[in-house]
Amino acid sequence: MEEKRRISCIVCPISCVGEVTIVEGKATGVAGFTCxxxxxxxxxxxxxxxxxLTSTVWIDGGELPLLPVVSQHPLxxxxxxxCARCLATVRxxxxxxxxxxxxxxxxxxxxxxxxxRNMETIH
Amino acid sequence: xxxxxxxxxxIGGGPAGLAAAVSACDNGxxxxxxLERDREAGGILQQCIHNGFGLxxxxxxxxxxxxxxxxxxxxxxxxxINVMLNTMVLSVAEDKTILxxxxxxxxxxxxxxxxxxxxxxxxxxxxxxxxxxxxxAGVFTAGAAQRMVNMEGYLPGKKLxxxxxxxxxxxxxxxxxxxxxxxxxALEIMPYCNGLTRNVVxxxxxxxxxxxxSHTIVAIHGxxxxxxxxxxxxxEKMQPIAGTEFDLECDCLLLSVGLIPENELSRELGLTMDxxxxxxxxxxxxxxxxxxxxxxxxxxxxxxxxxxVSEEGEIxxxxxxxxxxxxxxxxxxxAMVKATDGIRTAVPQxxxxxxxxxxxxxxYMRASKPERQVTLVISSGDQTxxxxxxPVAKPGxxxxxxxxADKRGAIKDSITVVLKH
Numbered sequence: 001m002e003e004k005r006r007i008s009c010i011v012c013p014i015s016c017v018g019e020v021t022i023v024e025g026k027a028t029g030v031a032g033f034t035c036x037x038x039x040x041x042x043x044x045x046x047x048x049x050x051x052x053l054t055s056t057v058w059i060d061g062g063e064l065p066l067l068p069v070v071s072q073h074p075l076x077x078x079x080x081x082x083c084a085r086c087l088a089t090v091r092x093x094x095x096x097x098x099x100x101x102x103x104x105x106x107x108x109x110x111x112x113x114x115x116x117r118n119m120e121t122i123h
Numbered sequence: 124x125x126x127x128x129x130x131x132x133x134i135g136g137g138p139a140g141l142a143a144a145v146s147a148c149d150n151g152x153x154x155x156x157x158l159e160r161d162r163e164a165g166g167i168l169q170q171c172i173h174n175g176f177g178l179x180x181x182x183x184x185x186x187x188x189x190x191x192x193x194x195x196x197x198x199x200x201x202x203x204i205n206v207m208l209n210t211m212v213l214s215v216a217e218d219k220t221i222l223x224x225x226x227x228x229x230x231x232x233x234x235x236x237x238x239x240x241x242x243x244x245x246x247x248x249x250x251x252x253x254x255x256x257x258x259x260a261g262v263f264t265a266g267a268a269q270r271m272v273n274m275e276g277y278l279p280g281k282k283l284x285x286x287x288x289x290x291x292x293x294x295x296x297x298x299x300x301x302x303x304x305x306x307x308x309a310l311e312i313m314p315y316c317n318g319l320t321r322n323v324v325x326x327x328x329x330x331x332x333x334x335x336x337s338h339t340i341v342a343i344h345g346x347x348x349x350x351x352x353x354x355x356x357x358x359e360k361m362q363p364i365a366g367t368e369f370d371l372e373c374d375c376l377l378l379s380v381g382l383i384p385e386n387e388l389s390r391e392l393g394l395t396m397d398x399x400x401x402x403x404x405x406x407x408x409x410x411x412x413x414x415x416x417x418x419x420x421x422x423x424x425x426x427x428x429x430x431x432v433s434e435e436g437e438i439x440x441x442x443x444x445x446x447x448x449x450x451x452x453x454x455x456x457x458a459m460v461k462a463t464d465g466i467r468t469a470v471p472q473x474x475x476x477x478x479x480x481x482x483x484x485x486x487y488m489r490a491s492k493p494e495r496q497v498t499l500v501i502s503s504g505d506q507t508x509x510x511x512x513x514p515v516a517k518p519g520x521x522x523x524x525x526x527x528a529d530k531r532g533a534i535k536d537s538i539t540v541v542l543k544h
Contacts, residue, residue, distance in 0.1 A: 008328070010321040014514045034514075051325060054173045054186055055301055056273055063163075065276040068172035070186050077329065084301040098192050116172060117188035 007042040009033055020046045050074035054116070055087050057102055062094035062119040069102050070116045075109055083107060094121045125231040129156035129205070130447040131440070132221055132235035134212050134388065137166020138429050139420025139436040140241035141194040146440030147239070148201045152447055156233065157198075157206040158223055164198070164206050165191030166243060168429065170270045173294055175321075179430035190429060215388050219415060236447035237415050239439050240389055240403070244382040244421040246291075252380050254286075256343030259350070265291040265379040272298055280375020284352050285309040286340050290318040290427070290519075292379020297326035306330065307371050310338040310354055312361055315493050317519045319427070339363065340376070349376055382425045389418065399468045400424035406457065406473040407484055409439035410446070414453040417443045424470045424487065427521050431487065452477075458503065458534050460486065465542025466499075467491040467518070474534060483525040488540060490516040497542045499524060506533040516542060 003022040009015060018032025020042050027046045030039045044050070052074050056066040075083055083106050090103055096119045103113040131147040133140045136159030147155045163169065168176070171187030178184055181193065198204050210225040221233040246264040263271075263279050269291060271277040281304045285292045288311035296306045309327060314337045316323055327334050335354065341363050342353040356367035384402040386394075394403040395412035402423040403411045409419050419439035420432040445451045455477030462469040469488045486501065494516040501509040501524065508530045516522060526534075 008320055008324050010319075010324050015320040051329070052174045052184075053301075056172065058276070064274050066274055068186060068188050068273060070172075070174060070189075080329075081301070085303075088303075098189065116186040117169070117192055 005046055007045050009038040009041055011035070011037045011041050018042055022046060049077040051077050051080055053080055053083050053113070055084055057087055057090040057092055059096065059119055060091065060093045061121050062096070063122050064119065067092060067096055067102070067119050068116045069113050071106070072112045072114055075106075075111055079107060079109060083109075083113075087113065094119050125228040126234070127156070127228075127231055128234040129154040130236045131155045131239065131443045132219075132233055132237075133157045133239045133241055133440075134215070134221070135159065135166070135241035135243055135422070136161070136164035136206055136208075137241060137243050137420065138168055138191065138194065138432045139243070139422070139439075140164075140166070140239070141191075141198055142433040142436030143239045143241055143417075143419055143440035143443070144204045144206075145194065145197045145201065146437040147444040148203045148440075150441045150444040152444040153203055155201075155204045156235075157204065158210045158212055158221070158233075159206060159208050160211045162208055164195060164208070167266070170266070170273045171294075172273045173298075176429050179428065180433050187429075194433070212388060215392050217392065217413065237417065237443040239436075239443050240386075240411070240416065240418040240422050241420050241436060241439075242385045242388065242422045244384045244425050246378070247381045247383060249378060251383075252378070254340055254343055256352075257345060259343065259345035259348050261345070261349035261373075261375045262343065263375070263377055265289070265295045265377045268375075268377050269295055269298070272302060278302055278304060279377075280304060280349075280373070282373045283307065283375045283377060284340075284354075284371050284373045285377045285379060287311060287379035287381070288313075288316040288318050288323075288334060288336075289379035289381065290322050292377060293318045293322040293326040295377055295379070296332055297330060300330045300332075304375075306332045307373055308333045308335055308354075310335045310340060312337070312339045312357055315517070319519065341368065343376060344370075349374055352376060382421065384422045384425065386422060389422070392416070394418075397424075397468070397470075397472055399462075400470060402470075404472045405470065406475045406478075407438075407471045407480065408442040408451075408475065408478060409435060409471070410442060410451075410453075415443075415446050417446075424468060424489075426487075427519070431521070431523070456536075458536050458538050460538045460540065462488065462540050465491055465494060465497065465516070466522075466540045469540050474538060476534060483528050484531065485523060485525045486540065488522040488524070490518050490522065490542060493517050494542060494544075497544055499540070500543055501526060501538060501540050503533060503538045504535045506530075506535075508533060508538065513542070
């Protein structure tokens with residue numbers, strides 16, 4: 001079974017739209033991208049797409065009720081929703097410093113979720 | 124009345140204002156005062172929790188709060204900078220007296236030697252685009268919804284439609300999906316997307332959200348709460364085509380239909396405005412038409428990248444400090460920058476030919492419409508100052524080009540910027 005998947009490249013503003021050929025679940029060819037970076041991006045999008053996750057968690061005693069968080073490295077795209085649901089259950093207490101680990105090794109994916117800002121205690 | 128004075132007063136503590144404050148301080152201003160109306164500085168960055176900021180300026184990918192945090196730290200390390208929070212500026216007079224109000228001092232008068240406008244921009248609303256229909260709750264601008272979801276802990280709706288394909292709208296589509304809401308569709312009246320391709324891929328395609336180009340909303344339904352919208356395809360004059368209508372059910376409509384520089388203070392003061400950018404006319408030092416008044420960031424023209432906002436803030440801060448110290452003479456020869464065929468806006472609009480800055484001259488431009496395989500030509504009289512091939516030009520992605528330092532001598536009384544096929 002041969003399948004062709006259309007990929008919009010995000011590497012640069014040219015935004016090439018190319019195709020990756022997939023044979024029996026394996027990417028075998030790539031066409032339509034003007035540079036090697038685009039080809040590499042398209043191959044990764046087909047084989048192991050990754051995304052950085054940004055979200056918020058509840059924080060008690062902080063200046064704001066929510067603390068923004070970010071995954072320290074990109075996560076597998078198909079686990080993003082699950083990670084977001086997991087973060088919805090997390091609750092932390094102020095003060096928090098930027099970079100502090102909020103959820104270590106989320107879902108066993110070996111990526112930490114860290115605070116993306118300082119949050120002082122409310123006066 | 125409480126009286127205050129500072130060498131450089133900066134109105135607005137967002138990314139442009141903070142960069143301007145740091146730069147003014149580092150260029151010799153002894154007292155820098157930042158007036159910020161919110162409860163904390165950092166501006167819109169604090170609610171932009173997504174990543175993608177700082178690749179140019181800090182050479183690393185940061186979140187909005189992370190980017191703001193770096194500047195807040197730099198401000199903190201400089202005791203000459205005072206940031207006054209919860210402070211609203213009421214008026215700015217030509218003699219550089221500022222009237223402001225906050226809960227601590229009440230109405231106060233601030234005397235400045237130089238003033239920098241960094242008020243940013245605000246979103247166009249439903250009123251600005253005149254959508255017919257009833258007036259139910261549940262219609263928000265994308266940025267207002269972003270603040271609710273990312274900072275205040277409220278979900279503005281559970282079933283959404285997004286009008287407009289600006290980046291904030293696209294980013295909110297993903298954000299709402301991650302918070303468990305359902306996003307039905309995004310609609311864009313133009314035949315092309317206004318947001319970055321990266322956001323179309325990662326915020327819409329990743330979540331299976333359709334983007335309907337050349338479509339708009341022709342009616343909003345619902346009595347107390349939005350219950351749905353009627354959408355229609357538009358023709359090339361952007362008029363809805365009869366018979367193409369379809370309904371989408373929703374309890375929330377987000378508008379991401381453009382940003383307008385916030386220039387009430389600049390207009391009242393009588394600064395010369397550029398009708399196309401909706402911001403004040405500035406020179407390459409970011410000085411406006413009134414000596415001693417500077418402007419930077421989204422108040423001048425709406426940017427795509429905060430990195431360039433910071434850069435403008437730095438320029439304005441530096442020259443405001445020099446003006447305050449009496450080191451910036453005015454009244455010398457200038458060249459006007461004219462955006463013509465294919466280019467809608469160009470900033471700065473004025474080049475001071477006597478300025479002692481010797482660096483390359485950086486111009487920020489926006490294309491009038493999407494183009495492929497064009498050449499950007501910047502010229503003065505019969506001299507070409509810069510020619511650059513652009514594989515693509517999109518209105519949504521600012522074109523940045525530099526007139527090399529060695530070509531500055533060739534600039535006459537005007538500079539023309541065009542896109543050639």
